[in-house]
Amino acid sequence: MKHVDTGRRVGRRIGFALGLLASMALAGCGGTNERTIEGTQLAPGADAHITTDINSDAATTRLAVNVVHLAPPGRIEAGSKHFVVWQRPSPETSWQRVGVLDYDAGGRNGKLVETTVPHASFELLITVEQQMNPHSPSSAAVIGPASVE
Secondary structure (H helix, E strand, C coil): CCCCCHHHHHHHHHHHHHHHHHHHHHHCEEEEEEEEEEECCCCCCCEEEEEEEEECCCCEEEEEEEEECCCCHHHHCCCCCEEEEEEECCCCCCCEEEEECEEECCCCEEEEEEEEECCCCEEEEEEEECCCCCCCCCCCEEEEEEEEC
């Protein structure tokens, strides 16, 4: 009579199934991308470091923004107090507010900690604003518009 180790066989099947599920899950992900976008004429020394993790299946993007060498908002546009991040899926659509940069005046940098954008590709814009929740972006763009894919 032949002895069969069913524990190993079951373990291999479970391992194979888990590996298959993991590869299927990763197939829908675009992976993490990083890029740098230079500032506009209003913020010539600024650089925005953009990190994205695109999930094509869900048509969403995890987004993180870190802008360095950024002058205070009031020096860029009188009366401004905030840097607001915007996105839109195409030039034919309206800008949607994503969030506000957490600005450090001493370090002259601003961060938008990871958030989710409901598109796999979109345009990104950062403006200086007097309020944190404006309905549309001002004309004082410090970054962009730039394509994010």
